[in-house]
Amino acid sequence: MDKIHSMPKRVGAIKFGLISPREVRKMSITPIITADTYDDDGYPIDMGLMDLRLGVIDPGLKCKSCGSRAGECPGHFGHIELVAPVIHIGFNKIIRKILRSTCRKCSKLLLEPAKKDEYLSQLNTLKEIGHLPETYVNEIFKEARKAKNCPYCGEEQLEIKFEKPSDYIEDGEKLTPTEIRDRLENITDDDVRVMGMNPETARPEWMILTVLPVPPVTVRPSITLESGQRSEDDLTHKLVDIIRINQRFQENREAGAPQLIIEDLWELLQYHVTTYFDNEVSGVPPARHRSGRPLKTLTQRLKGKEGRFRGSLSGKRVNFSARTVVSPDPNLSINEVGIPYEIAKHMTIPLKVITSNIDILKKYVSNGRLIYPGANYVVRGDGKRVKITEINSEELAEKLEIGWTVERQLIDGDIVLFNRQPSLHKMSIMAHTVKVLPYKTFRLNPSVCPPYNADFDGDEMNLHVLQNYEAMAEAKILMQVQENILSPRFGGPIIGGIHDHISGMFLLTRNEKNVNKNDALELLRKAEVRELPEPMGYDEVGDPFWSGKQIFSQILPKGLNLEFSAEVCMKCDTCKKKECEHDSYVFIEDGELISGTIDERAIGAFKGLVLDKIVKEFGTTRGSQFIDDVTKLAIRGIMRTGLSFGISDEDIPKEAQVQIQKSLVTAETEVSKLIAAYEAKELDPFPGRTLDETIELSIMQKLGKARDQAGNIAGNYLGLENSAVIMARSGARGSMLNLTQMAGCVGQQAVRGERIRRGYSGRTLPHFDKGDLGAHAHGFVKSSYKSGLNPTEYFFHAIGGREGLVDTAVRTSQSGYLQRRLVNALQDLEVQYDRTVRETRGVIVQFKYGEDGIDSTKSDYGEPEFVHKVVKSVTGKEVV
């Protein structure tokens, strides 16, 4: 019945203007003249701040103005007649500009008539083409200010100084608000137009207040404390102050008080009106509560993160949501989320009672809210919502009938939305199925960390429970985790193995490893595998054994064919493919891993080719099952051998240390030679570079090479039996550079890509010679992290490290702002059923989404064609 009422309407135009004193009085229901709010009986005083005509907030009462109840009555404005005008603090900037560009005697805009016409027509064209006139208006003001004498009456213009917060001083004399208002009042409508304002909606004198609107009580509701005492809103407090001073001012003026006292009271009135609008004006002490807390006045209500715009309009709190810390659980499917019982008991889903579910719903209702799984509310046939308590649960279960609604608690299999802020892409909110678990954290499969960018160092995540079948179906089809394995950003998997999954698979599948029956069963226990393949062979005792590659093959789908170079590939000049002696050419035939090591290239999030292929060829369900199996198998794989890392893993033999030292010393002497050549002016500059740049570049180059060399030497002694090397080479975590810095040499510290040069004049620290260009004087760290840094090295390292911190801090805030602007600009664009992209007016932005209509998740890593791969998979031959 009310459907038509809620039809969306289009806003035709919005016009901003100033409110005139006439308008204030017109919209006011009553003048407010007394500062007292309630009489001795607690009844609101007539023409006081709580006057009943200003609206109702107490439920049950009717509004004296409009007759509607609380909630329906929008509230009604009152007004305060100010005894003397005061400046509205928000308009100081423009008042200042106007005062300085108009005549102090005749109030004419200080420009020749011809000039005015020119500016006016220019403003009109700007308006027509939809440009903001602001910069142009500023130019007009600047031009008008230049006049020494009024071109109309010849009056000499004096300089007007502005003093915070709202004083205007002309030639040493303070202008009173009355004087300012008089000047503004005298400006002609035509001149107002030249100033870029519309005199019908914004006369300049309206920026000086003579009457103050009093907002309805609905805007400033009072609250009754438990003690029965009333506590008024901050705005009411401020209005009380204004009325008090206003009254005192009037009494004093009528009594003919001395000018000094009048001026003081005027200042005080200005202060109260100023802080009523904004209690954080610089130069004005904030008005405080009796307790010392600064009052929250109008500006404070709107401004900032918790203000009306960002806090109440752009973002709101919602029901049916939960938030807690997240922790990992590889035994959950990627599509699942573990939810604590405590949360499951509070989250509900409304279900209509029908014949097929009445028995189970009766059970839920009789369980009530304390016995899980239960129900928290029932909605009876007449639409009344009844809370289920211990007392009424049995009775309600008895009475339950078809047509009622039961709000039952979350159970396994429900669909919920899971989210981690900042929600930067669509994979930041995905649909999971519920798995109710003990303890107090949300549990998730570690493979879904990358899309959420989550880790478990205390991250919290939010959960939203869907409330109807349409929402659940939509979420399951579009938002479920398995539907988001492939990222539209690069067309590859964003969900997949991380860290230990990769190390685990690497350890399991690298080279030939014999796995006995016990271990094989243990490894595959949790995976969806029910049979072991033919063993690879039998040991001396005659017991069967399998290879790690065979074990991994069990979780691959039959019919999968794939070959690629693994992450560990040494990039040999000519790849021997299947015969690679480093076991780094992955060859999978009909779901059987024939050769190669499974590492980041195969199963990693972002890079996993096996993952990518399974999802694209066998579907998302098989893809999610594969990831589930990988996580379970990998975890057991890594536990079979164990993987740990300690300080001794950075040990390198004595001879290696000597070698590294030697190469570093050589580099240093080479640098010294370069410097000597530079000082002797024998150095040839690089093309397009100065001599100074050349020496810097050459030194950087030399030292960079020295660090790499140290790394290579260290790397030669650290083989694939070293766990750090395993992690780095398989792509699980860390890099060879990290290892180089730990075991070999930390290397050059840089600020903005250059050697460190800041500090004292001509040197970085006082214990170097002025002009010393040597490696150690400009932030080259010879030591390794393991051997430890000397004090100067440590200092340089701190300098370089800080740059990184500052960079990330600046970058996140900048990219956040950029993201917000982009989202605001694009949020209304929609891909229509005809595949065009249109905005709300139906204006076409793209005739085809992305101008090519390609869904990157359905194409091959963003490549437009797939034919070559199809031909190869069918014929087995590479076709060019």
Place this chain on the structure above:
Amino acid sequence: MKKFSLLNHERIPMHEIMAEDEISSVLKQYGIGKEQLPKIKVNDPVIKEINATVGDVVKITRINPTSGKSYYYRLVIE
């Protein structure tokens, strides 16, 4: 001085002024009015080059590796 045509530059796709009947068939295809087309200003260098005037619709033929040929239509505005 030698005069170069913008249209010969490899990064500038082909711009053509469309005939009335062609325009109406495009508008019909997308179910839109002329003002719902993307816009381009008359003072745009490429518009000056092909001598289009306000109210004309230009057809832009873009060639790229993912879509092959794609068409884009823009209404010339003031």
